[in-house]
Amino acid sequence: MRAIWKGAVSFGLVNVPVRLYSATENHDLSFHQVRRSDGSRIRYKRVAQADGEEVAYKDIAKAYETDDGKTVVLTDEDLASLPNRSSKEISVEQFVPREQIDPILYDKAYYLEPDAMGAKAYGLLREALRESDRVAVVTVSVRSRMTMAVLRVREDDAAIVLQTLLWPDEIRTSEQLDHLDEVSEPKKDEVAMARMLVDSMSGDFEPEGHVDDFKEAVDALVEKKISGGEVTESPDEEDEADSGEVVDLLAALQRSVDRAKTGRGESSGGGSGSGGTSSAKKSSGGSSSSTKKSSAGTSSSTSKKASTKSSGTKSSGTRSKKAG
Numbered sequence: 394m395r396a397i398w399k400g401a402v403s404f405g406l407v408n409v410p411v412r413l414y415s416a417t418e419n420h421d422l423s424f425h426q427v428r429r430s431d432g433s434r435i436r437y438k439r440v441a442q443a444d445g446e447e448v449a450y451k452d453i454a455k456a457y458e459t460d461d462g463k464t465v466v467l468t469d470e471d472l473a474s475l476p477n478r479s480s481k482e483i484s485v486e487q488f489v490p491r492e493q494i495d496p497i498l499y500d501k502a503y504y505l506e507p508d509a510m511g512a513k514a515y516g517l518l519r520e521a522l523r524e525s526d527r528v529a530v531v532t533v534s535v536r537s538r539m540t541m542a543v544l545r546v547r548e549d550d551a552a553i554v555l556q557t558l559l560w561p562d563e564i565r566t567s568e569q570l571d572h573l574d575e576v577s578e579p580k581k582d583e584v585a586m587a588r589m590l591v592d593s594m595s596g597d598f599e600p601e602g603h604v605d606d607f608k609e610a611v612d613a614l615v616e617k618k619i620s621g622g623e624v625t626e627s628p629d630e631e632d633e634a635d636s637g638e639v640v641d642l643l644a645a646l647q648r649s650v651d652r653a654k655t656g657r658g659e660s661s662g663g664g665s666g667s668g669g670t671s672s673a674k675k676s677s678g679g680s681s682s683s684t685k686k687s688s689a690g691t692s693s694s695t696s697k698k699a700s701t702k703s704s705g706t707k708s709s710g711t712r713s714k715k716a717g
Contacts, residue, residue: 398535400481402505402518402544409515410508411483413535416554417502422611432625483555485544488527494543497564500557503535505544519553522546531555 398413426435439448456466507515522529522545529544533555541558567573579587618624 396506397503400483400533401511402483402485402515402531404485404518404529407514407517408511409518410511411505411515412508413555414504414506415501416504420605420608422608427625483531483533483542483544485529485531487530488522488525489530491526491528491545494528494558498558498561500559503555503557505553505555515553518544519546519551522553533557 394414396412396414400411400413402409402411427433428435439450439453440446441448454466454468455472456464458464505515518529531542531544532539533542534540535557541560542555543558545554545556547554
């Protein structure tokens, strides 16, 4: 894994150099939106609501909308003037009983790993948390924003977990629900019967016994379609300008060569992976690449060289990450 943050945990006079790693990863399925007829990807442009005009990325600013609907544009200078509490220190505020932290407050989980020089102090902190059955309430700046978090130890786990917490005002109150007042108190015999049902279904939680059957079904369906040859090759060829999206450099170079040849009335076939006979050679020292192409079965006495320079190409608009 790759560390996303480096700093130190400080409690009392003890300082523990650590690295932070994301403890979870998202396996949600992501579907692309395409045109049904040919599988061409659907792309979106950044347009202004007022007139529908497309807006270049360099002309986009951040804005804050007030509760009464007013929009306040914030410049880079405005944002730079705000208090910056970024720090490379995880400061322990206090140690509290773990049951006092409502699980609804838990947000993102990270693993803390000690640097070699901090291994002994790390072990001391881990054992103190384990023996006291408490969690350490800390403040930490992750990705430039200061937040609350706790340090805790999972059972039979060698790593200390840092778990960020939501701010209290980010928790919705159940009083916002509409029909809770319609819930009546159950009768004693109903409670007794419900308790019997709970007892009959009681057991130990084993997360490995739970599977994402939807993902498994999608994987099986996709594999079946691939095996049956139901694969659509997207016809997308053109790269439109002005977007923050990064495209494949080799493919961009090939399309640039094809366009140049088309402009001269030449055939543009033989792209990468298409079974053509074109080959690209790169020379050292930053010199431009030259491509040569010869037609199969014909004399190779005439050959043309096209000198190409790679240029950053951007597509217009961002891709939709998920369908729907």
